[in-house]
Amino acid sequence: MNNNVLISLRNVSVFAKKKQLLSPVSFDVVPNTIHSLMGPSGVGKSTLLKCINRLTDLQPELRVEGEIWYRNKNILSPRTNVENIRKKIGMVFQAPVIFPGSIEKNVLFGIKRMAPEKKKDFPEILEMSLREAALWDEVKDRLKDRAHLLSVGQKQRLSIARVLALRPEIILLDEPTSALDPRSTELIENLFVSLKKAHTLILVTHDKSQTEGICDSCIEFTWENGVGKMNEIQAACGTSCEEPTLTLAPKLETI
Amino acid sequence: MLDKLLNRLLPIVCFVCTLLTFLLLVGVISYVFSRGFSALSWEFLSTPTKEAGSAGGILYQILGTLILGFGTTIFVSPLAYGYALIHSFFLKSGKRKRLMSVFIYSLNGFPSIIFGIFGFFLFVKFLGWGKSWLAGGILLALVSLPTVTVAIIERIKEIPSLHKEAAYAMGFNGEKVAWSVIIPQSLGGYFTGLFLGLARAIGETAPILFTATVFAGATLPTGVSQSPVLSLPYHLFVLAQDSYNPQALTNGWGAALVLIGIVFTLSFLALPARMIVHQKAKNDE
Ligand SMILES: Nc1ncnc2c1ncn2[C@@H]1O[C@H](COP(=O)(O)OP(=O)(O)O)[C@@H](O)[C@H]1O
Ligand SMILES: [Mg+2]
Numbered sequence: 001m002n003n004n005v006l007i008s009l010r011n012v013s014v015f016a017k018k019k020q021l022l023s024p025v026s027f028d029v030v031p032n033t034i035h036s037l038m039g040p041s042g043v044g045k046s047t048l049l050k051c052i053n054r055l056t057d058l059q060p061e062l063r064v065e066g067e068i069w070y071r072n073k074n075i076l077s078p079r080t081n082v083e084n085i086r087k088k089i090g091m092v093f094q095a096p097v098i099f100p101g102s103i104e105k106n107v108l109f110g111i112k113r114m115a116p117e118k119k120k121d122f123p124e125i126l127e128m129s130l131r132e133a134a135l136w137d138e139v140k141d142r143l144k145d146r147a148h149l150l151s152v153g154q155k156q157r158l159s160i161a162r163v164l165a166l167r168p169e170i171i172l173l174d175e176p177t178s179a180l181d182p183r184s185t186e187l188i189e190n191l192f193v194s195l196k197k198a199h200t201l202i203l204v205t206h207d208k209s210q211t212e213g214i215c216d217s218c219i220e221f222t223w224e225n226g227v228g229k230m231n232e233i234q235a236a237c238g239t240s241c242e243e244p245t246l247t248l249a250p251k252l253e254t255i
Numbered sequence: 256m257l258d259k260l261l262n263r264l265l266p267i268v269c270f271v272c273t274l275l276t277f278l279l280l281v282g283v284i285s286y287v288f289s290r291g292f293s294a295l296s297w298e299f300l301s302t303p304t305k306e307a308g309s310a311g312g313i314l315y316q317i318l319g320t321l322i323l324g325f326g327t328t329i330f331v332s333p334l335a336y337g338y339a340l341i342h343s344f345f346l347k348s349g350k351r352k353r354l355m356s357v358f359i360y361s362l363n364g365f366p367s368i369i370f371g372i373f374g375f376f377l378f379v380k381f382l383g384w385g386k387s388w389l390a391g392g393i394l395l396a397l398v399s400l401p402t403v404t405v406a407i408i409e410r411i412k413e414i415p416s417l418h419k420e421a422a423y424a425m426g427f428n429g430e431k432v433a434w435s436v437i438i439p440q441s442l443g444g445y446f447t448g449l450f451l452g453l454a455r456a457i458g459e460t461a462p463i464l465f466t467a468t469v470f471a472g473a474t475l476p477t478g479v480s481q482s483p484v485l486s487l488p489y490h491l492f493v494l495a496q497d498s499y500n501p502q503a504l505t506n507g508w509g510a511a512l513v514l515i516g517i518v519f520t521l522s523f524l525a526l527p528a529r530m531i532v533h534q535k536a537k538n539d540e
Binding site for chain 1: 417421434439
């Protein structure tokens with residue numbers, strides 16, 4: 001496989017029982033880029049995203065065929081340890097996910113259970129993740145406050161901070177700004193561009209201007225006989241991608 | 256024509272039924288009040304029984320009932336949570352889930368005297384405990400198990416599936432999701448069910464009759480075997496049956512009033528627990 005490819009989908013198709021939901025999809029994702037998936041509602045974008053972290057396992061009626069290569073491993077192989085994969089591939093959903101409790105508790109929600117041995121680094125991880133999610137300045141004086149009191153835009157950044165706390169290499173984003181006001185959307189779009197330095201982002205979006213504004217490459221889906229299908233890969237799109245970074249992801253210092 | 260008449264009648268019938276229910280409850284409570292209120296005093300609550308109930312108070316009956324409630328809580332909590340988690344979280348298949356639902360609802364309709372007799376053979380005879388507060392706690396746990404379990408199950412159903420997905424997406428396995436998402440977010444249902452279940456269980460006589468309680472001669476238990484407790488329902492049961500002494504009867508009604516007081520307190524505690532649940536559900540939207 002090409003050294004400069006982080007994730008490679010090979011003929012990935014999805015069935016629900018007998019019915020096909022998605023015709024075979026193949027594309028590569030280059031490290032330290034934002035890769036967007038676009039297309040009409042119901043075409044299968046969320047489902048494809050969930051194939052990449054095997055969240056499709058939660059719906060036993062779904063069957064996924066094909067291969068998804070990541071670091072010489074086929075994610076879709078039954079032998080793959082899904083928990084390890086999901087630690088490396090984080091996911092942000094359309095609606096913010098806020099667990100009952102404080103802001104701090106929400107940021108550390110995942111790392112506390114996935115890496116309890118790092119307990120002494122938690123304060124540092126907390127601050128770093130909130131800084132990375134562009135939320136630190138707004139909440140640094142009220143980390144113990146209930147997270148439910150935040151605005152929707154802040155809640156979404158908090159959801160992102162919780163994912164960042166686990167130091168994922170790849171972040172899957174399923175229409176993360178579609179529930180937000182334009183100002184919060186702009187803030188989060190800028191955030192994604194800055195996250196690109198250390199992570200690779202796969203972004204499902206409805207918003208063409210979002211794709212053109214911040215994404216480096218883009219796949220479009222359409223309908224064909226009632227089944228979702230991928231259009232030809234389009235060349236790099238938007239303004240921020242004149243020189244796609246050609247190096248592998250520089251790893252942040254592991255804490 | 257008939258349709259219209261029935262439609263008219265429906266609210267009236269409902270109103271009458273509600274009124275009857277209300278009157279019945281108020282009637283029972285005020286009757287117990289009128290018969291037993293004169294027995295109540297601080298001394299009555301804080302001294303042991305004397306002269307087979309015609310003098311002294313009901314201190315050890317109250318403590319015995321609380322001890323039975325404590326035993327019930329210890330046993331019903333893991334049983335109910337385990338059952339609810341298997342039913343509503345770990346099991347995917349519809350058939351086994353339905354079977355588990357049928358089972359827990361049947362248990363709810365189980366005659367409590369059966370638990371008593373079963374307990375008598377298991378704990379008193381087979382295990383040789385004699386009468387024991389622990390046997391009473393275990394049997395009353397079975398009595399309240401359906402109430403607690405169903406309350407937890409109902410609350411688990413309300414947990415947004417997005418919360419579970421987000422937890423799995425961070426690499427959590429099923430056990431971690433259970434500990435971090437399912438259990439904390441269903442605690443409100445657990446407490447509601449526990450208080451309601453306890454309110455029902457501590458008023459029961461049949462399960463503890465042969466297994467856990469005596470009329471006289473017990474104070475605080477010191478171990479498991481041969482350690483019965485006194486209890487409010489059994490005290491009432493005996494006094495109401497054989498007492499020709501009017502003061503003993505009044506004291507019996509006094510014990511009834513205290514029992515009703517404890518039960519109402521528990522039901523009352525269940526209310527805020529339920530409100531917290533609703534508040535949380537609202538926040539999650
Ligand atoms: N478990 C399932 N069983 C059957 N159909 C499903 C299942 N999950 C998703 N689908 C269908 O797959 C299609 C794609 O859904 P989704 O991936 O959410 O689309 P998108 O994110 O592009 O809007 C939808 O038509 C949906 O109804
Ligand atoms: Mg979608």
